[in-house]
Amino acid sequence: MEYEAVSDEEDDALSAWAQTGEENVEGTLRPRKLDEFVGQPRVREQLELVLESARRRGVPPDHVLLSGPPGLGKTSMAMIVAAELGAAIRITSGPALERAGDLAAMLSNLAAGDVLFIDEIHRIARPAEEMLYLAMEDFRVDVVVGKGPGATSIPLEIAPFTLVGATTRSGSLTGPLRDRFGFTGQMEFYTDAELELVVRRAATILDIPIDRDGCAEIAGRSRGTPRIANRLLRRVRDYAEVRADGKVTREIAQAALAVYDVDELGLDRLDRAVLTALTRSFGGGPVGISTLAVAVGEEATTVEEVCEPYLVRAGMLARTPRGRVATATAWEHLGMVPPADLPVRPDQGGPALFEQD
Template sequence: MSESRGGEDLVDPTAQSEAEIAFEGALRPRSLAEFVGQRKVRGQLQLLLDAAAIQDRTPDHILLAGPPGLGKTTLAMIVAQETGRPLRMTSGPAIQHAGDLAAVLSALVPGEVLFVDEIHRMARTAEEMLYLAMEDFRIDIMVGKGAGATSIPLDLSPFTLVGATTRSGLLPNPLRDRFGFTAHLEFYETEELIEVLRRAAALLGVPIGEEALLEIASRSRGTPRIANRLLRRVRDFALVDGGGASVEAVRAALDLYDVDELGLDRLDRAVMTVLLKRFDGGPVGLNTLAVSVGEEADTIESVVEPFLVRIGLISRTPRGRVATRAGWAHFGLSRGQDALFGDDL
C-alpha cells in the first residue's frame, strides 16, 4: 500500500497495523451463535461441523471466498473453537516452495485445523503438493536430483484445511474441487452492521445511540472490519472532544478522517476526480487511472473499484471505466463541467 494515502487507510480493509489486529481480535466472536450476519453460511457451516462431530471425524475442507473484512479469518477460528481442535495459521504468500508446505503439513497433529489466508497466492508447486495432502492425507517428498531422485511417501495426520481467498477465480480448478464446502461471503446490510457495532460498542464500553450507530454503519462500505475501525475513531474523537458519541460527533469524526456519507475515502474521491474531470467520465483504462492518482493498479482494482462499482458510481466496460449518472450526481457535476473538488489530488 502507498504510504501517501494518510487517513484514508481508515477504510482500507487490507491495511492493518499490529494495534488494529489486536483491537479486532478483542472483538471477534468466539462461536457461530455470536457471529453476526452471513446467516446462510453460518447454517451451512453448523451443519458441516455437527455432521463431522456425530461421525467422529475431521470436518471436510472449507474454502471461504469473499472481499476483505467480512469475517473469513474469524470463521476459521470459530471452526477450530467449535470442534475443539488446535488452529495453525499461515498465508499463501508465505508458502513459496513445496518444502514450505511440507514443513507445515508434517507438523500438524491429528484433527488440527490449518488456516491458509490468501490461498490463491501459494506457489504452483505447493498447490500441486496440497492436492494429494487434502485428498489422501499424504505427501510425496523428493530426495535427490536428476535420474537418481527418489519419491518418499509421507503419511499425514488427518486435518481440516480452511482456505480464505479474496479472488477465488485465481484458484486452479483441481484445488477448488478438493474443498468439501465453499462459502461465498456477502457484503453486510446496514442493519447487520448496526448489530456488529452495537456488540462492539458494548465490549469497548462506548455509550452510543442508535442514530449514531446508523450513521457509522451507513459509511462502512458493507464491511464489519471497517465498521469497527470507524467506531474506534469515533470513540477517540468523543474522548478528546468530551461530548460523547453523539450523531454530531460521529459526523465530525468521520468528516475529519475524510469518510463521506457514502463511505468514500480520499482515494475513492481522487479516482472519481480523475475520471470525471480529466477524462470527462471515461472510458479510462485501469493503469491510466492508477498513474493519475499515484497508486498501484492492484490497489485500485482490488480495493477502490469494487466499492465504486457496487454503489453504482462507475461501471466497467470493454473500453475502460466509465462514470455513471449517479457518479456525476454525487459530486454535483454534469458531463463537460470543469468544477473543482478541492485539493484531493
C-alpha cells in the same frame, strides 16, 4: 493472516485489508462461536450443518474454502471452525509456503482432528500446492530425498485434519485445488442493519458509550465491511474522547468522519478525486484507467484495485470496453447535473455501453 503497511494518510481508514498494528484489536473483537458471528446467515447455516454432522460421526469435516472480499470475516470463521470442533488451529498464508518442504513440516506436526488455516491460499507456490492435493485426499505426503536419478520418494502418513482455505480471488485457484474442498462458502457484503450489530458488539467489548444513531451513522459509511466498521468506530471514539464527552452520537460520528474524509456514502478523498476527474476533466468518460490514474496522481493498480470495486458496487462508476464512465449517481453525489445525453444501462433501454471489459 497478512497485514499491509500503513501510511499516515486518512484514506487508510477505508482499506478492507488488515493493517499493521491491528492484530491485537482484531483478535479481541473476533467472535468465538458460530452463534456470536454477525451476518453471513447462509454460510453460517451451511457450515453449522457440516460441523455438526462431522461431530456426530466422530470424523474431521470436509475441507472448507471461504471466498470473498477482504474484511468480511474469513479468518474469524476459520477460527470458529476450530473452536466448534474443539480442535487446535495452525495458521499460515499462501505466500509463506514457498517450498513443498515448508508445507510438509507443517502437516507432519498436525494432530488428529486439527485445523490448518491457509489465508490467501490462491497464492500458494505450485510445488506446495501439488503436495497439498495428496494430503487433502489421502492424508499422506511424499517426501523426496536426494536429487537427480538417485532421488527417492518416501511416503509419510499424516493425521487426518481439516484444511480451511481463504481467498479473495477464487478465480485464481486452480481447478484441482478447488475440487478438493468439500464445502465452499461465499462471503457477501453486509447490510447496514448487520453492520449496526457489528458496531454495537465492538463498542460493548471496547467499552465505548454509543447510541443507536451513532451506530447507524458508522455502519452506513463502512462499505458493507465489518473490518472497516470496527476501524471507523475506533477513530470516532478517539474524536469523542478528545473533542467531546466521550459518548458517540450521530453528530459526533459525523464530525469525526468528516475529519477523516469519509463522506456519507463511505467515499474517501481518493474515491472523490477519481469521480471528480471523470466528471470535470473528462466529461464523464469513457476514459482509460491509465489516463485516469495520472489525473489523480496515483498508480493505475491503486485506482483499479482500491477505488473501483466499491465505486462500481455503489453504482457510481462503470467499466466498459471503451474505458471508465461516471454514472448519473456519481454526478449527483458530487452536486453536479448529469449531461442530458448520459447513456444509461441496457436494462434501462440504453446502448450496450456498460458491458464489463
